[in-house]
Amino acid sequence: MHGIKITVMVAMIAFLSYQTQGQEKYDIFWVSFTDKTGTPYSVFQPQDFLTVRALERRIRYNIPIVESDLPVNPDYIEKILAKGYKLHCRSKWLNGIAIISDDKIDRPEELLETDFVKAVFPIGHKREIQQRVDTIGPRDYNSDYKKKKDYYGTGKNQIKMLKGHYIHKMGYDGRGMHIAIMDGGFSDMRECPVFDSLFSNDRILGTHDFVEGDDFVFESSSHGRNVASCIASNLPGLFVGTAPAASFYLFKTEDMGGEYRIEEYNWVAAAEEADRLGVDVINSSLGYNDFDDDSMDYEYKDIDGKTSAMTKAAQMAAKKGILVVSSAGNEGSGKWKHITVPADAESILTVGAVNRDGMHARFSSYGFPDRTYIKPNLMARGALSVVAAVKEYDTSYSNGTSFSSPILAGMVTSFWQAFPELSNMEIIHSLEQKGDNINNPDTVYGYGIPDFFASYKELRPSVTELNTGQEYYYQIINSASKPDILMKNMKATDIKISLQDTKGRVLWQSTQKVTNKEDKRLWYTSVPEWDELSPGVYFLYIRMDGNNKRLILLK
Numbered sequence: 001m002h003g004i005k006i007t008v009m010v011a012m013i014a015f016l017s018y019q020t021q022g023q024e025k026y027d028i029f030w031v032s033f034t035d036k037t038g039t040p041y042s043v044f045q046p047q048d049f050l051t052v053r054a055l056e057r058r059i060r061y062n063i064p065i066v067e068s069d070l071p072v073n074p075d076y077i078e079k080i081l082a083k084g085y086k087l088h089c090r091s092k093w094l095n096g097i098a099i100i101s102d103d104k105i106d107r108p109e110e111l112l113e114t115d116f117v118k119a120v121f122p123i124g125h126k127r128e129i130q131q132r133v134d135t136i137g138p139r140d141y142n143s144d145y146k147k148k149k150d151y152y153g154t155g156k157n158q159i160k161m162l163k164g165h166y167i168h169k170m171g172y173d174g175r176g177m178h179i180a181i182m183d184g185g186f187s188d189m190r191e192c193p194v195f196d197s198l199f200s201n202d203r204i205l206g207t208h209d210f211v212e213g214d215d216f217v218f219e220s221s222s223h224g225r226n227v228a229s230c231i232a233s234n235l236p237g238l239f240v241g242t243a244p245a246a247s248f249y250l251f252k253t254e255d256m257g258g259e260y261r262i263e264e265y266n267w268v269a270a271a272e273e274a275d276r277l278g279v280d281v282i283n284s285s286l287g288y289n290d291f292d293d294d295s296m297d298y299e300y301k302d303i304d305g306k307t308s309a310m311t312k313a314a315q316m317a318a319k320k321g322i323l324v325v326s327s328a329g330n331e332g333s334g335k336w337k338h339i340t341v342p343a344d345a346e347s348i349l350t351v352g353a354v355n356r357d358g359m360h361a362r363f364s365s366y367g368f369p370d371r372t373y374i375k376p377n378l379m380a381r382g383a384l385s386v387v388a389a390v391k392e393y394d395t396s397y398s399n400g401t402s403f404s405s406p407i408l409a410g411m412v413t414s415f416w417q418a419f420p421e422l423s424n425m426e427i428i429h430s431l432e433q434k435g436d437n438i439n440n441p442d443t444v445y446g447y448g449i450p451d452f453f454a455s456y457k458e459l460r461p462s463v464t465e466l467n468t469g470q471e472y473y474y475q476i477i478n479s480a481s482k483p484d485i486l487m488k489n490m491k492a493t494d495i496k497i498s499l500q501d502t503k504g505r506v507l508w509q510s511t512q513k514v515t516n517k518e519d520k521r522l523w524y525t526s527v528p529e530w531d532e533l534s535p536g537v538y539f540l541y542i543r544m545d546g547n548n549k550r551l552i553l554l555k
Contacts, residue, residue: 024293024523026122028088028262028517029108034118039073053278057321061423068093071525076116089210089269093316094309098265100126105439107277111376125263129212130219145393154395155239156257157356158381160384161455164242164411172418173530179413180274182267182284183227185220194233194388203247210253210266229388230403231410239395242410259291269314275320282322283409285402287329287340301314308341318347321352323424327401327408328352328376329365339365339375349428353382353404358449364401378435380404391398415452419459430455499527502537
């Protein structure tokens with residue numbers, strides 16, 4: 001008992017010191033609990049706190065259900081709220097809650113006298129719910145917009161730099177994948193034509209405002225809208241994003257009213273919700289090191305992959321199988337210069353920025369040379385990135401790793417769609433190995449700009465090359481179910497294809513004409529009779545430009 005009193009006294013001194021340094025009056029406090037003893041939840045009944053999709057992810061990647069998955073003990077929460085506090089958010093990974101206090105309640109530090117409370121400290125200010133605007137504002141509905149020759153429109157450089165267009169042409173565009181975007185708001189997103197298919201096909205699966213506590217996120221900031229446009233835009237000839245067929249959760253975690261630690265805990269709560277929902281990829285174009293209250297600031301030594309609440313949560317999300325993509329930060333040309341949190345988390349994909357020529361953007365944050373792992377991991381275009389224009393069929397430009405992050409996050413999502421058997425860490429590693437700086441990874445450029453098509457060919461050995469002086473690629477996709485044939489750099493006009501069995505009987509044949517007027521680079525077809533065939537070995541013959549190629553198919 002004597003030891004407990006000493007611990008409480010030390011914690012209260014620390015609390016008062018924190019308050020004195022801050023010189024601000026706060027009304028949101030973080031309350032950390034000692035344990036989860038007595039919780040009604042069990043690791044043997046995960047369906048009580050995780051969705052089917054989240055459970056499927058854990059089964060697919062052999063991720064065990066452990067104590068960190070258990071929600072915060074509801075009895076502890078009830079006892080705290082019974083004292084008159086209101087709940088702002090909770091975290092099972094950090095085992096605590098953020099509470100809202102007011103002048104009518106006793107000082108929050110007195111909660112330290114509760115036997116299950118480990119720490120209490122201020123983290124920020126309460127924000128009132130804004131008046132919700134349900135009506136969509138004015139916008140251009142003339143879909144006869146001016147189109148570029150290239151399918152990706154003005155955004156072609158930022159995807160072709162990654163060789164991502166090859167992944168799309170093979171049919172991988174994020175379909176069936178779920179992405180959570182954490183940001184400061186998504187103002188005017190409903191008024192942007194590039195998102196028409198996103199809304200009409202109900203691919204926004206959910207929204208939540210972790211700052212104000214409601215579900216309306218189309219307010220406060222246009223930053224999230226611009227970030228989302230790098231991934232989800234879908235207007236061929238104008239602007240197509242890197243995962244145009246993916247589905248999304250939009251989470252508002254950034255407090256536009258000031259910079260305080262509360263934003264980290266909002267982010268943590270959002271990451272946990274993404275985990276509960278079974279999200280595949282998180283994009284976070286947010287970073288923190290300098291707050292309005294100097295006592296909350298981080299020093300270089302704190303950007304170590306294990307100190308900040310946000311970094312701990314990002315690392316935990318990665319352990320739960322989510323591929324977390326974070327902007328490196330825009331401090332490269334400023335006094336700080338280095339990455340911010342949560343970009344320091346070791347197991348996430350931290351993205352720096354380059355310009356259209358692949359050169360390091362001067363504002364892109366640097367990693368720390370004394371760390372045991374490389375940050376940033378990879379690079380994508382962030383200098384004058386193409387984003388959607390507001391309310392009209394057009395685009396504009398924005399600078400920042402805020403945009404290199406979603407450009408890469410969307411491409412990673414489309415890529416992962418092709419390899420669902422691989423874990424998040426295997427996907428990251430495969431892309432790092434095909435970065436253009438793989439021979440000299442550093443704290444400026446990381447492993448460099450990834451070549452998604454090179455990674456794809458290495459992971460999918462069935463990609464073969466026909467050496468005829470021209471570069472042809474053949475790709476058999478999902479041959480166990482139904483093969484697709486992909487070809488690159490088409491020069492021929494007619495291509496003859498036939499499917500034969502081991503006895504040489506022709507089961508199906510077709511003459512295909514190259515009709516891709518865009519660049520005649522990529523083309524594919526399907527074998528319609530495949531589903532009716534018995535299991536066994538089959539041969540696919542392809543003839544073009546006087547050359548023959550035989551591929552072996554196993555069913």
